[in-house]
Amino acid sequence: SDIYSKKGDDLSALNFAYGSLELATQQKLKQEIGEANLRISRIQERLGNPDEALSYYKSHVLYRDSVNNVSSVQEMESIRADFEISQKQLEVDLLNQQRKNQRIIVIGTIIGLVLSALLALGLWHRNRFIHSTSQIIQREKERSESLLKNILPEETANELKEHGRVQAKRFDSVTVLFTDFKGFTSFSENLKPEELVESVDHYYSMFDLIMDKYDLEKIKTIGDAYMSAGGLPQPSEGHAVRMVKAAFEIAQFVEEVKEDENFPYSRFSVRIGINTGPVVAGVVGTRKFAYDIWGDTVNIASRMESNSEPGFINISENTYHLVKDQFNCEYRGEVDVKNKGLMKMYFVTGSKNGQT
Numbered sequence: 216s217d218i219y220s221k222k223g224d225d226l227s228a229l230n231f232a233y234g235s236l237e238l239a240t241q242q243k244l245k246q247e248i249g250e251a252n253l254r255i256s257r258i259q260e261r262l263g264n265p266d267e268a269l270s271y272y273k274s275h276v277l278y279r280d281s282v283n284n285v286s287s288v289q290e291m292e293s294i295r296a297d298f299e300i301s302q303k304q305l306e307v308d309l310l311n312q313q314r315k316n317q318r319i320i321v322i323g324t325i326i327g328l329v330l331s332a333l334l335a336l337g338l339w340h341r342n343r344f345i346h347s348t349s350q351i352i353q354r355e356k357e358r359s360e361s362l363l364k365n366i367l368p369e370e371t372a373n374e375l376k377e378h379g380r381v382q383a384k385r386f387d388s389v390t391v392l393f394t395d396f397k398g399f400t401s402f403s404e405n406l407k408p409e410e411l412v413e414s415v416d417h418y419y420s421m422f423d424l425i426m427d428k429y430d431l432e433k434i435k436t437i438g439d440a441y442m443s444a445g446g447l448p449q450p451s452e453g454h455a456v457r458m459v460k461a462a463f464e465i466a467q468f469v470e471e472v473k474e475d476e477n478f479p480y481s482r483f484s485v486r487i488g489i490n491t492g493p494v495v496a497g498v499v500g501t502r503k504f505a506y507d508i509w510g511d512t513v514n515i516a517s518r519m520e521s522n523s524e525p526g527f528i529n530i531s532e533n534t535y536h537l538v539k540d541q542f543n544c545e546y547r548g549e550v551d552v553k554n555k556g557l558m559k560m561y562f563v564t565g566s567k568n569g570q571t
Contacts, residue, residue, distance in 0.1 A: 216228045216229075216231040216232040216235060216254055216258075219231060220258065225258050225261055225262055226262075226409065228254075228258055229255065229258045229259070229262070232251055232254040232255045232258060233255065235247070235250075235251040235254070236248065236251035236252065236255065239251050245278050245281055245282050246278070246279075246282045248274075248278045249274075249275050249276075249277075249278030249279040249281075249282060250275075252271045252272070252274040252275035252278065253271075253272070253275040253279075255267075255271040256268045256269075256270075256271040256272035256275055259271060262412075263412070263416055276355055280352070283348060290341065290344075291341065294334070294337045294338070294341065297334075297337075298334050301330045301333075301334075302330075305323070305326065305327055305330065308323050308326070309323055382497070383495055383496065383497030384447075384448075384495070384496055384497065385493065385494075385495050385496075386446060386447050386450060386493060386494055386495075386496060387450075387493050388446055388450070388454075388491060388492070388493065389444050389445065389446040389447050389454070389491065389492070389493070389494045389496075389508070389512065390444065390445040390446055390454045390455045390457075390458040390489060390490070390491045390534060390537075391442070391443075391444050391489070391490055391491070391494070391508070391512055391513050391516035392431075392441075392442070392443050392444070392445075392458050392461070392462060392487065392488070392489050392516065393440060393441070393442055393487070393488045393489075393516050393517050393519070393520035394422070394440065394441040394465060394485050394486065394487050394488075394520065395439060395440050395441075395485070395486045395520050395521070396418075396439040396483035396484070396485055396486075397483060397484040397485070397486060397525045398483065398484070399438070399439035399483060402483065415439065417472070417478065418441075418468075418469065418472070418483070419436060419441060421465075421468050422441055422443075422465055422468075425461050425464045425465055425468070426443050426461060428461070428464075429445070429457040429458070429460060429461045430445075430451070430457065431443050431444065431445045431454070431457060431458060431461055432444050432445070432447060432448065432506075434506065434507060434508060435505065435507065439483075440520075443458075443461075444494070444496075444508055445457055445458045447494075447496050447508070448496065448506075454491075455489075455491050455534050455537035455538050456537070456538050456541055456542075458489055459489065459528065459530070459534075459538050459541075459542055459563055462487045462489060462528045462563070463528065463563075463566075465485065465487065466485060466487060466526060466527075466528065469483065469484065469485045469526075470526070484525035484526055485525065485526070486520055486521075486523040486524065486525055486526075486527070486529075487520060487523055487527065487528045487529065488516055488517065488518070488519025488520025488521065488522070488523050488528075488529045488530075489516060489519055489528065489529070489530045489531070489534050490512055490515040490516035490518075490519050490530070490531040490533060490534055491512070491531070491533045491534040491537055492510070492511070492512030492515070492533055493510060493512060494508045494509065494510040494512050494513060495508065495509050495510055496508045496509075514554075514555075515531055515552075515555065515558070516531075518552045518553065518555060518558070519531055519560065522550055522552060522560060524562075527562050528562065528563040529547075529560055529561070529562060530544070530560070530561050530562075530563055531558065531559070531560065531561075532558070532559040532560075532561070535559075535561045538563070540567070541566060541567055542563050542564075542565065542566050542567065543563070543564045543565050543566070543567065544561040544562065544563050544564065545561060545562040545563075545564050546559070546561055547559075547560040547561060547562060548560075
């Protein structure tokens with residue numbers, strides 16, 4: 216696994232790491248199981264799988280702590296046994312030396328002091344070991360919390376750590392965005408799996424930065440679909456305007472990639488759809504946590520995206536009333552939407568200050 220990792224072949228490295236974990240598990244070797252879980256966690260992290268990375272890292276910490284605890288107990292028992300033996304020997308020596316002269320008594324006293332010094336030295340080394348171990352555990356705890364906050368909103372992550380569960384919440388006004396790459400399926404058929412992942416990651420990494428810039432929350436990705444929301448996990452004002460601004464930057468970035476000669480993979484066109492309305496948000500699952508939102512608002516946002524055009528930002532009537540004072544919008548009329556009937560839609564063509 217190490218050899219393939221150094222070569223940059225993480226998928227082969229991952230396969231060997233899984234093999235190592237299986238062998239260690241069969242032989243019940245706790246230390247090797249912990250090391251195999253750590254290797255898999257690091258590879259999964261590089262592959263952009265934070266959920267898998269966190270899961271295997273937790274297993275690594277569990278086995279590592281188990282091995283360390285056993286070693287600590289054994290070391291403490293050894294020190295205690297040495298001390299008890301030395302004390303017993305000292306008592307025997309003192310009884311045997313009662314009829315001897317003062318010199319023998321002095322020598323016995325010196326021996327006792329030496330043994331005490333050795334015990335003190337052993338305790339000092341033990342305390343150093345415990346202190347060092349505590350620091351390592353604290354660093355790993357901070358790293359685990361950092362991974363958790365990358366998966367969930369910070370407020371939700373804190374609630375999950377404190378209570379062990381997250382209460383679903385209703386938000387009266389949330390703006391939801393969906394993006395989709397045109398022709399993604401046909402492009403993906405011509406790319407190797409690792410090239411496809413690198414290509415999608417190139418786009419989604421920038422999308423994440425844009426969401427952070429406008430204080431919006433990435434919800435999830437499903438294949439080539441990217442979903443985000445504004446106005447949660449804390450209610451806020453102006454989320455519809457901020458989402459439209461973010462959508463313009465996404466569209467601009469996708470167009471810039473088309474002209475980037477250094478980008479070796481497929482160049483896509485993006486469709487964007489936005490809707491605003493009430494949603495319910497919460498965490499689903501009991502092992503691999505996922506923050507998600509539900510409601511008709513989400514379904515309509517998805518319909519806005521599927522009825523959009525490549526390079527265009529298609530918004531619903533609800534969103535239009537919130538952004539019309541800052542953006543120029545082109546009324547498309549009422550469009551027949553699957554399972555929704557006729558719905559008014561608008562293309563956002565640019566901001567009122569002239570930027571497009």
